[in-house]
Amino acid sequence: xxxxxxxxxxxxxxxxxxxxxxxxxxxxxxxxxxxxxxxxxxxxxxxxxxxxxxxxxxxxxxxxxxxxxxxxxxxxxxxxxxxxxxxxxxxxxxxxxxxxxxxxxxxxxxxxxxxxxxxxxxxxxxxxxxxxxxxxxxxxxxxxxxxxxxxxxxxxxxxxxxxxxxxxxxxxxxxxxxxxxxxxxxxxxxxxxxxxxxxxxxxxxxxxxxxxxxxxxxxxxxxxxxxxxxxxxxxxxxxxxxxxxxxx
Amino acid sequence: xxxxxxxxxxxxxxxxxxxxxxxxxxxxxxxxxxxxxxxxxxxxxxxxxxxxxxxxxxxxxxxxxxxxxxxxxxxxxxxxxxxxxxxxxxxxxxxxxxxxxxxxxxxxxxxxxxxxxxxxxxxxxxxxxxxxxxxxxxxxxxxxxxxxxxxxxxxxxxxxxxxxxxxxxxxxxxxxxxxxxxxxxxxxxxxxxxxxxxxxxxxxxxxxxxxxxxxxxxxxxxxxxxxxxxxxxxxxxxxxxxxxxxxxxxxxxxxxxxxxxxxxxxxxxxxxxxxxxxxxxxxxxxxxxxxxxxxxxxxxxxxxxxxxxxxxxxxxxxxxxxxxxxxxxxxxxxxxxxxxxxxxxxxxxxxxxxxxxxxxxxxxxxxxxxxxxxxxxxxxxxxxxxxxxxxxxxxxxxxxxxxxxxxxxxxxxxxxxxxxxxxxxxxxxxxxxxxxxxxxxxxxxxxxxxxxxxxxxxxxxxxxxxxxxxxxxxxxxxxxxxxxxxxxxxxxxxxxxxxx
Ligand code: SF4
Numbered sequence: 001x002x003x004x005x006x007x008x009x010x011x012x013x014x015x016x017x018x019x020x021x022x023x024x025x026x027x028x029x030x031x032x033x034x035x036x037x038x039x040x041x042x043x044x045x046x047x048x049x050x051x052x053x054x055x056x057x058x059x060x061x062x063x064x065x066x067x068x069x070x071x072x073x074x075x076x077x078x079x080x081x082x083x084x085x086x087x088x089x090x091x092x093x094x095x096x097x098x099x100x101x102x103x104x105x106x107x108x109x110x111x112x113x114x115x116x117x118x119x120x121x122x123x124x125x126x127x128x129x130x131x132x133x134x135x136x137x138x139x140x141x142x143x144x145x146x147x148x149x150x151x152x153x154x155x156x157x158x159x160x161x162x163x164x165x166x167x168x169x170x171x172x173x174x175x176x177x178x179x180x181x182x183x184x185x186x187x188x189x190x191x192x193x194x195x196x197x198x199x200x201x202x203x204x205x206x207x208x209x210x211x212x213x214x215x216x217x218x219x220x221x222x223x224x225x226x227x228x229x230x231x232x233x234x235x236x237x238x239x240x241x242x243x244x245x246x247x248x
Numbered sequence: 249x250x251x252x253x254x255x256x257x258x259x260x261x262x263x264x265x266x267x268x269x270x271x272x273x274x275x276x277x278x279x280x281x282x283x284x285x286x287x288x289x290x291x292x293x294x295x296x297x298x299x300x301x302x303x304x305x306x307x308x309x310x311x312x313x314x315x316x317x318x319x320x321x322x323x324x325x326x327x328x329x330x331x332x333x334x335x336x337x338x339x340x341x342x343x344x345x346x347x348x349x350x351x352x353x354x355x356x357x358x359x360x361x362x363x364x365x366x367x368x369x370x371x372x373x374x375x376x377x378x379x380x381x382x383x384x385x386x387x388x389x390x391x392x393x394x395x396x397x398x399x400x401x402x403x404x405x406x407x408x409x410x411x412x413x414x415x416x417x418x419x420x421x422x423x424x425x426x427x428x429x430x431x432x433x434x435x436x437x438x439x440x441x442x443x444x445x446x447x448x449x450x451x452x453x454x455x456x457x458x459x460x461x462x463x464x465x466x467x468x469x470x471x472x473x474x475x476x477x478x479x480x481x482x483x484x485x486x487x488x489x490x491x492x493x494x495x496x497x498x499x500x501x502x503x504x505x506x507x508x509x510x511x512x513x514x515x516x517x518x519x520x521x522x523x524x525x526x527x528x529x530x531x532x533x534x535x536x537x538x539x540x541x542x543x544x545x546x547x548x549x550x551x552x553x554x555x556x557x558x559x560x561x562x563x564x565x566x567x568x569x570x571x572x573x574x575x576x577x578x579x580x581x582x583x584x585x586x587x588x589x590x591x592x593x594x595x596x597x598x599x600x601x602x603x604x605x606x607x608x609x610x611x612x613x614x615x616x617x618x619x620x621x622x623x624x625x626x627x628x629x630x631x632x633x634x635x636x637x638x639x640x641x642x643x644x645x646x647x648x649x650x651x652x653x654x655x656x657x658x659x660x661x662x663x664x665x666x667x668x669x670x671x672x673x674x675x676x677x678x679x680x681x682x683x684x685x686x687x688x689x690x691x692x693x694x695x696x697x698x699x700x701x702x703x704x705x706x707x708x709x710x711x712x713x714x715x716x717x718x719x720x721x722x723x724x725x726x727x728x729x730x731x732x733x734x735x736x737x738x739x740x741x742x743x744x745x746x747x748x
Contacts, residue, residue: 020688023730025730044735047677053668059647065675179583184622189715194621197587198623200719227719
């Protein structure tokens with residue numbers, strides 16, 4: 001039950017915010033991967049992919065984080081990360097960052113490593129070719145497709161297929177699957193009013209599903225949606241997909 | 249938001265304007281409804297095209313190729329347009345363009361008379377340079393003949409969408425404007441009633457006014473022809489009835505060959521209005537050579553305007569902005585635009601295209617808040633018929649803004665710049681990062697309180713972070729970070745192995 005390609009040594013890129021704010025997501029990723037028979041390591045000097053700085057316009061500040069990432073993961077067999085937006089940052093912008101550095105070695109290293117870097121759900125469905133990870137989660141769940149997962153990584157219905165294979169789980173489609181939740185990193189702070197208006201729409205759609213749990217492949221959107229669900233005392237919880245797949 | 253023009257030089261920051269506009273429930277309802285209707289229509293006619301992605305690539309290729317050889321194609325257009333009897337003028341900036349148009353209008357009268365009226369076809373380029381205001385000041389009144397532009401003009405309003413300028417108004421509001429401004433106290437409220445009223449109002453202008461001003465959708469270099477597409481036929485009236493026609497076009501509007509329209513005239517209507525084809529596609533080349541009463545104007549001028557487009561072209565990472573064919577699909581798809589409508593952007597170019605185009609037209613001296621008016625969700629890029637990677641350009645422009653804000657003393661006045669630079673330092677060392685995680689836990693302690701489940705939450709944050717807690721709570725940092733957990737686990741494993 002290891003999936004296509006036998007037993008892999010997976011290096012976990014946890015991302016700065018999951019490390020600090022959502023350790024339970026990382027723990028769940030470890031649990032799922034080990035349950036599937038793979039080994040997991042955690043390069044200890046990793047910090048951040050640079051997304052916040054790059055996307056906010058602080059590109060010079062983001063640049064040094066690229067060689068740090070390469071240094072930490074260059075020998076990894078595969079790199080797995082439970083955040084769609086961080087993976088999108090790497091896939092969409094690391095080549096350009098390397099280009100800017102004028103460092104031939106870095107350019108080569110980026111080109112070599114990117115095909116081995118996977119978003120968690122995509123790693124399961126595409127790299128391993130697995131949909132049923134043997135999980136049990138007896139709840140009514142709706143799935144939020146984060147924009148980066150949807151448009152940049154083209155996750156398609158991969159996450160939903162994983163969820164449908166979970167025993168006890170009832171998946172309810174949200175009516176506005178392709179609509180942004182309004183997080184957008186520093187956008188939520190810089191344009192708080194508009195972000196709130198977008199969030200209000202998304203929360204309404206979540207509540208319309210009458211799900212107990214809203215899941216997704218990116219804790220940043222879930223933190224934003226969940227923050228409003230908590231403020232309104234809706235009782236609906238945000239749970240990262242890895243934590244559902246770890247359920248047993 | 250009435251009367252004063254949308255001028256990026258004086259407009260409030262996006263977030264300030266948006267704060268007011270998100271409180272306008274009628275406007276939001278109108279915008280939400282209209283964008284949804286157009287999006288649904290677009291999705292339907294796009295889905296029926298098996299080669300839509302190929303078509304987008306072809307459109308992108310045509311636009312990229314043209315921009316790469318823009319100087320060549322512009323001169324070719326000038327030669328061919330002149331040979332067909334047109335007169336080509338070059339304007340470096342908005343002011344030059346306005347003066348050229350005013351001069352041409354004034355000298356367009358028969359027997360030395362100076363006209364005091366012109367009729368206009370909907371044109372974003374003339375909105376960009378606030379031509380109507382300049383004409384008014386020069387003693388010339390411009391009548392907008394596009395139905396939506398007429399609504400805007402009579403309502404002393406401003407356009408909020410590049411294709412559907414009055415999208416923020418509903419039918420009841422339009423009826424009120426017509427009743428008041430056309431003096432029609434008994435006007436009915438059906439679409440038919442409103443169209444009838446507009447037709448009566450406009451017919452008289454079409455027949456009387458002898459000079460017209462237009463924009464252009466495309467300039468064809470190979471023939472010297474100009475193309476305008478529209479839905480109502482009012483444009484066709486302006487193109488055929490008056491004796492003098494003055495068309496103002498950005499230099500980015502040129503395409504190499506007549507055949508290129510095959511691609512662009514498929515992409516544009518499907519993206520813009522969800523139609524397979526525009527109801528009216530007008531293409532004209534110069535003037536009637538016999539000058540003996542054939543259709544069209546006796547005198548035809550084209551004003552080719554740069555207005556910062558050359559600067560945009562010089563910026564490698566932003567030049568794709570000029571590929572735009574002004575379809576407005578990105579506006580309809582944009583979740584930010586859907587909430588705020590167009591006026592928040594303080595420019596006639598609203599939505600994602602406005603967020604990248606306006607600051608560049610201002611050469612980054614104004615409108616610096618616009619590149620941040622996006623959650624970078626990518627919906628705009630997905631629908632753009634010429635594949636402009638708008639999020640990428642937004643990020644590039646944000647970088648330019650940050651560089652401005654970080655230079656000299658500006659940096660001290662900007663807590664955001666200071667904060668983000670400090671955080672960047674933290675990420676450059678895992679040791680510092682670990683310490684910061686601990687410090688963060690301490691710092692948030694006084695702000696947190698536990699809920700019934702015993703989980704700590706924060707419902708108030710100071711300073712700029714307060715934007716977060718306006719409508720959202722924040723869960724406190726757990727006691728143990730992931731890396732602490734992982735390392736402890738590894739240690740225990742080793743301990744267990746050693747003990748074996
Ligand atoms: S940027 Fe693209 S989608 Fe937006 S108006 Fe221009 S062509 Fe249309």
